[in-house]
Amino acid sequence: MHEISDFLDAGDAQSAAAALAELHPSDIADLLEQADEDRRELLIALLRPQFDAEILAYLSIDLRDEVIERLEPKALAAAVAELDTDDAVDVIQDLDEEAQRSILANLPPEARALVEEGLTYPEYSAGRLMGRQFVSVPEFWTVGGLLDYLRAAATSEDTDLPEEFYDIFVVDPMHRVVGSVPLSRVLRSRRGVKLVDILHEDIHRIAVTMDQEEVARLFRNYGLVSAPVVDAGGRLVGVITVDDVVDVIEEEAEADLLAMGGVGEDDLYRAVLSTARSRFRWLAFNVVTALISATVINQFTNTIAQVVALAALMPIVASMGGNAGTQALTVAVRALATKELTTANAARVIGKEVLVGLLNGMALAGIVGGIAFLWFGQSLIGLVIAGAMVINLICAGLFGGLIPFVLDRMKIDPAVASGVFLTMVTDVVGFLAFLGLATVILL
Amino acid sequence: MHEISDFLDAGDAQSAAAALAELHPSDIADLLEQADEDRRELLIALLRPQFDAEILAYLSIDLRDEVIERLEPKALAAAVAELDTDDAVDVIQDLDEEAQRSILANLPPEARALVEEGLTYPEYSAGRLMGRQFVSVPEFWTVGGLLDYLRAAATSEDTDLPEEFYDIFVVDPMHRVVGSVPLSRVLRSRRGVKLVDILHEDIHRIAVTMDQEEVARLFRNYGLVSAPVVDAGGRLVGVITVDDVVDVIEEEAEADLLAMGGVGEDDLYRAVLSTARSRFRWLAFNVVTALISATVINQFTNTIAQVVALAALMPIVASMGGNAGTQALTVAVRALATKELTTANAARVIGKEVLVGLLNGMALAGIVGGIAFLWFGQSLIGLVIAGAMVINLICAGLFGGLIPFVLDRMKIDPAVASGVFLTMVTDVVGFLAFLGLATVILL
Numbered sequence: 001m002h003e004i005s006d007f008l009d010a011g012d013a014q015s016a017a018a019a020l021a022e023l024h025p026s027d028i029a030d031l032l033e034q035a036d037e038d039r040r041e042l043l044i045a046l047l048r049p050q051f052d053a054e055i056l057a058y059l060s061i062d063l064r065d066e067v068i069e070r071l072e073p074k075a076l077a078a079a080v081a082e083l084d085t086d087d088a089v090d091v092i093q094d095l096d097e098e099a100q101r102s103i104l105a106n107l108p109p110e111a112r113a114l115v116e117e118g119l120t121y122p123e124y125s126a127g128r129l130m131g132r133q134f135v136s137v138p139e140f141w142t143v144g145g146l147l148d149y150l151r152a153a154a155t156s157e158d159t160d161l162p163e164e165f166y167d168i169f170v171v172d173p174m175h176r177v178v179g180s181v182p183l184s185r186v187l188r189s190r191r192g193v194k195l196v197d198i199l200h201e202d203i204h205r206i207a208v209t210m211d212q213e214e215v216a217r218l219f220r221n222y223g224l225v226s227a228p229v230v231d232a233g234g235r236l237v238g239v240i241t242v243d244d245v246v247d248v249i250e251e252e253a254e255a256d257l258l259a260m261g262g263v264g265e266d267d268l269y270r271a272v273l274s275t276a277r278s279r280f281r282w283l284a285f286n287v288v289t290a291l292i293s294a295t296v297i298n299q300f301t302n303t304i305a306q307v308v309a310l311a312a313l314m315p316i317v318a319s320m321g322g323n324a325g326t327q328a329l330t331v332a333v334r335a336l337a338t339k340e341l342t343t344a345n346a347a348r349v350i351g352k353e354v355l356v357g358l359l360n361g362m363a364l365a366g367i368v369g370g371i372a373f374l375w376f377g378q379s380l381i382g383l384v385i386a387g388a389m390v391i392n393l394i395c396a397g398l399f400g401g402l403i404p405f406v407l408d409r410m411k412i413d414p415a416v417a418s419g420v421f422l423t424m425v426t427d428v429v430g431f432l433a434f435l436g437l438a439t440v441i442l443l
Numbered sequence: 444m445h446e447i448s449d450f451l452d453a454g455d456a457q458s459a460a461a462a463l464a465e466l467h468p469s470d471i472a473d474l475l476e477q478a479d480e481d482r483r484e485l486l487i488a489l490l491r492p493q494f495d496a497e498i499l500a501y502l503s504i505d506l507r508d509e510v511i512e513r514l515e516p517k518a519l520a521a522a523v524a525e526l527d528t529d530d531a532v533d534v535i536q537d538l539d540e541e542a543q544r545s546i547l548a549n550l551p552p553e554a555r556a557l558v559e560e561g562l563t564y565p566e567y568s569a570g571r572l573m574g575r576q577f578v579s580v581p582e583f584w585t586v587g588g589l590l591d592y593l594r595a596a597a598t599s600e601d602t603d604l605p606e607e608f609y610d611i612f613v614v615d616p617m618h619r620v621v622g623s624v625p626l627s628r629v630l631r632s633r634r635g636v637k638l639v640d641i642l643h644e645d646i647h648r649i650a651v652t653m654d655q656e657e658v659a660r661l662f663r664n665y666g667l668v669s670a671p672v673v674d675a676g677g678r679l680v681g682v683i684t685v686d687d688v689v690d691v692i693e694e695e696a697e698a699d700l701l702a703m704g705g706v707g708e709d710d711l712y713r714a715v716l717s718t719a720r721s722r723f724r725w726l727a728f729n730v731v732t733a734l735i736s737a738t739v740i741n742q743f744t745n746t747i748a749q750v751v752a753l754a755a756l757m758p759i760v761a762s763m764g765g766n767a768g769t770q771a772l773t774v775a776v777r778a779l780a781t782k783e784l785t786t787a788n789a790a791r792v793i794g795k796e797v798l799v800g801l802l803n804g805m806a807l808a809g810i811v812g813g814i815a816f817l818w819f820g821q822s823l824i825g826l827v828i829a830g831a832m833v834i835n836l837i838c839a840g841l842f843g844g845l846i847p848f849v850l851d852r853m854k855i856d857p858a859v860a861s862g863v864f865l866t867m868v869t870d871v872v873g874f875l876a877f878l879g880l881a882t883v884i885l886l
Contacts, residue, residue, distance in 0.1 A: 026664040034787055058664070147630065154631035165627045166609060166668065183626035184608045187590065188597035220693065221469040221501070223686040225609065225668060242685050243666040249689065250663065253696030254777060260700065261773025262766055268778050272795055276802040279770050283803055286766045287811060290759040297755040304747070304754045311747045311754040312740040315761065315870070316733040323705055323729045327722050330704025334697060335711050340503075344477055352715055359719040360726055368730060427758070 004031065008042060017046045029058035032067065033269065044070050053079035056091045062269045064091070068099060077106030084162075085111070086131040086244060089118035093128065126215050127208040129248070130229040130238030133162035136169040137195065139178050144191030162239075166226040169236055170199050176234040177205055182225075205230045208237055212248045217339070219245040256337055259415035260330070262286075285420050293318070293427040300435035303443060309376045310438050313385055317434045320364055321392035321426035328353040328400025329422055333415050336408050350401035357397025361390040384441055388434035392426060399425045447474065451485060460489045472501035475510065476712070487513050496522035499534045505712040507534070511542060520549030527605075528554070528575040529687060532561035536571065569658050570651040572691070573672040573681030576605035579612040580638065582621050587634030605682075609669040612679055613642050619677040620648055625668075648673045651680055655691045660782070662688040699780055702858035703773070705729075728863050736761070736870040743878035746886060752819045753881050756828055761873035763807055764835035768865045771796040771843025776858050779851050793844035800840025804833040827884055831877035835869060842868045 004023075007016035020028060020043070028047070032040055032055070044067060047055070051071060056064050056079075068076060080088050080103055092100055092115060104112055114132055121127025137146055146168065153159050167180040179199035189198055204218050206229045218224065219242055229238040258266060262282040267275040297304075297314070304310050332349070335341035341349055369386030373379050403421050404414035447466075450459035463471060463486070471490070475483055475498070487510060490498070494514060499507050499522075511519060523531050523546055535543055535558060547555055557575055564570025580589055589611065596602050610623040622642035632641055647661050649672045661667065662685060672681040701709060705725040710718040740747075740757070747753050775792070778784035784792055812829030816822050846864050847857035 024665060030664075030782075033783055034785060036788065036791060150630045151633055161631070162627075164625055164668075182607055183630060184605075187593045187626060187629065188604070190594055220689050221473075222467060223689075225607075225685065242668065242689070246663050246666075246685070246689060246692065249692055250696070253693070253700070257696070257700050257703065257777055258773055260704065262770045263773050266774070266777070268774055268783055268792065272798045272802065275795070276799045276806075279767070279799065280803050280806060282770065283763060283766055283807060284810075286763060287759075287807065290762050291814065293762075294755045294759055297758070298752070301751040301755065305751045308744040308748045309741070311757075312737045312744065314754075315740070315758055315874075316730070316737055318758065319733050319736075319866070319870070320726060320729060323726055324722070327705045327725065330701055330706050331709070331711055334700055334709070339473075340476055340711060342477060345479065348479060349711065352718070355715045356719045356722065359715065360723050363719075363723060364726060364730065367727075371734065423762070427762070431758075 005039075008039065013042075013046060020046055021050075025052050025054035026058045028052075028055050032059065033063060040066075041070070048075065051075060051079045053083050053091060054087065057083070057087045060266055060269055061094050062267070064094065065096075066269070068095065073102040074106050077103050080115075081107050081111050084131050084133065085114045085118055086129060086238075088115050089128055093119060093123070121208060124212045125208065126206045126210040126212065126229050126240060127238070129212055129215065129244045130206075130208070130240050131162065131244075132238050133160055134169060134228070134236070134239040135161065135165055136171045136175070136236055139170050139172060139196045139199075141170075141195050142191065143186055143189045143193045143195065143198075146186065146195065147191065165239075166241065167228075167239075168195070169228050169239070170195050171236055174233075175236055177203075177228045177230055177236050179203060180228065203227070205234070206240060207232075213252055215240060216245050216248045216252065220249070252337070256333065256415040259413065260333065260419060262419065286423070289420055289424040289427065292424060293431055296428055296431045297435065300431075300439060303435055303439045307381075307438065307442055309378075309381060310435065313372055313381070314431055314434050316368060317385060317388045317392055318427045318430035320368075320389065321396045321430045322423055324357060324360060324393050325396030325400040325422045325426045326419075328357070328397050329404055329418050332401050332404040333418060336404055336414055341405065346405050350398065350405065353397035353401035354394055355397070357393040357395070357400075358390070361393030364393065365389040380441055381438075384437045385434060387437050388430065391433040392430045395429045396422075396426050448482075451482065456485075456489060463489055464493075468495050468497035469501045471495075471498050475502065476506060483509075484513070491518065494518060494522045496526050496534060497530065500526070500530045503709055503712055504537050505710070507537065508539075509712070511538065516545040517549050520546050523558075524550050524554050528557045528561055529571075529573055529681075531558050532571055536562060536566070564651060567655045568651065569649045569653040569655065569672050569683060570681070572655055572658065572687045573649075573651070573683050574605065574687075575681050576603055577612060577671070577679070577682040578604065578608055579614045579618070579679055582613050582615060582639045582642075584613075584638050585634065586629055586632045586636045586638065586641075589629065589638065590634065608682075609684065610671075610682075611638070612671050612682070613638050614679055617676075618679055620646075620671045620673055620679050622646060623671065646670070648677070649683060650675075656695055658683060659688050659691045659695065663692070695780070699776065699858040702856065703776065703862060705862065729866070732863055732867040732870065735867060736874055739871050739874045740878065743874075743882060746878055746882045750824075750881065750885055752821075752824060753878065756815055756824070757874055757877050759811060760828060760831045760835055760877045761870045763811075763832060764839045764869035764873045765866055767800060767803060767836050768839030768843040768869045769862075771800070771840050772847055772861050772865055775844050775847040776861060779847055779857055784848065789848050793841065793848065796840035796844035797837055798840070800836040800838070800843075801833070804836030807836065808832040823884055824881075827880045828877060830880050831873065834876040835873045838872045839865075839869050 004016050004019045032043055035043060092103060153161050167182055169180050170178045172178050179201040180203050181195055181199045185198055204222060204227050206215055206227050208229050208231050226239055226241045228236050229240055231237050264278050332341060365386035368389055369382040372385045373382030399422055404418045407414040407417050447459050447462045475486055478486060535546060596604050610625055612623050613621045615621050622644040623646050624638055624642045628641055647670050649658055649670050651672050651674050669682055669684045671679050672683055674680050707721050775784060808829035811832055812825040815828045816825030842865055847861045850857040850860055
């Protein structure tokens, strides 16, 4: 890959193109992602004549749009037609409508029908993830018959055998899934053995409407490599393989991480203006909560005017509450994502967070109270901040656990929305407890 | 699974045990995770007679320790001996030394040697992940010969064929990997075909010392299902399969998410005291940064005493800086984890963050400045907060991008440490800019 940069630096486009042709699509995607704009344009120009649409599948969505804009619809459609249906659906689903239409119109009729069908399934469903090529055979076949069939299909012209597969699906005459046989099991069995005698019946059939997160959970929990996708009637309609699921796991983990950081979606490749706009929404929300805290503080200007040291100390209480609350919140958000936090154990988990808040609140109260006393030489100031700390950390534990759980029950993504509400609570409680106690005790 | 709860509620231990025996180890692990302590004890008592060590592989580390403590070393060793080497290593590596020794001592000599060898590889390396059972054959073999070998091995007594496998590894006489043949390719080929004619030579050989994160990246980028692990001499020593990699991807994503939230490790099942203690470290760090901000504010008590409204407004500047900085930081931490942020594009990425900070800083300056003006009826106060907002958001963008990048270069995990430094910067700059401007402009 460094070689290609060297060729391009030296202006040797031909050698660069030759070296590009040797690379795996995912490496080309990496190259495009790490290039600056000029270099990217140059690379796309080199790739254009024989564009491999699989590169698109590895690009982040923003960069994908950029690359697609620079390709001709016909060339793009030709490239997409070469993809497996699931990859084609994956690439097309994120495009805007016009781009979708122009690619679909240029696809061969058969591929077009499959892709259009794929797009009819709900977003993030198993139907969007699944491939349409699989090996399904009747239950009365033997291992020998299967081998002969596969060998014949491999050499036939219009084979629809998938490039790679991991399980043979055994179906009844209605095309309902009876079971599956892992390939390693086929290889171990003699020709005369009947498939019905070596198949696993107790397999995980995935409904075509199942959410992709649930699909990922199944694959992870049961160590699956491929699984049949069935329609409402139990008929085999597709297959999901573990490589699709790895992408889903990555995407879900990334989405949670970004959401908790207040970023809507990966914006690494987006232009400055569009990045700023998408992030602004989150900041605007936070302005509201910051203004609410300001209003709280503003009720105590009289107290602050009399003991100005309070102004220096009050952010400590709010920020420590925020930090402790974020700890509880992170654990809760993660446990909700992995289904480890459920109605059954919610009271216990949240109760524990309150206790943890109490313990750490007392520990911090001792430290910060002591420092405040030494700093300002007033034991009452130490007492005020210590009391406020305990109150705020208990609230932080309570709401850090409770907010994500309640949002999740309300079908709101806890990773996205929990942070704003929590900050509001820990700021308001922090300032209120500290300045309130100060007013009562010091004045 | 609900059934089992019902049985236990009704005190019908026998039916519960029977139902448990039907469950997949990962479901039993789920059940243990969701149970409260009494219920968990009951479940473990039911499982003890025929404990399936695979359950341990699915449990979170804390819960695993708890379960292991309640099993007898002998029974536990018997259960572990049933596991594949990689799972056994996975279970044993996280135990304390005494528990490790007691299990190892009770393992059959052969399994013990393999597990002990596994433990000699560095933590988080391919050597710890890999399985020791694989199918490797010489290059001159034919498909027919391979089939005969596998069928014979499957029925032999002391077979060391893995339960499931996805690739046949072709090795030279020195046991160096020449290439691999996916099983679906074997099945498609006639008996007379030589393996050397159908093998993929251009495969990804994984060095036994490779970090697991790098292994995961290879599997993800190239859609691998299994890959050979080789020693320094290129000799085949093990195989990594995609199910191990799915766990790694999950763990890495979880570790980053928790670290960014200020939580060292998953503590959902840990006792209150131990949770509080492990989280306290992070909070103690943050006390230091909070005290630094307090010191900054304390320099301006004179200014605050004269315009008390400043006390109400100053947390807005600091908190908006913190929020905007966290956005930049989250994107940078994620991009470092996926190797999308490198030295080659760091200047561009960080430069973009500064521009985004400038744009959103100006937008927020307008909004918050306007509100402050309307609220306190002083246009100069609006001007002060607007100016401070722009300054702090530019710093937030700069340091939100820079801190993770620099920490990563210094081989410090950016997910863990970036947050503290960033908060320090945005708090100090926020208070300093706001109160400094106020002192200059208002007094």
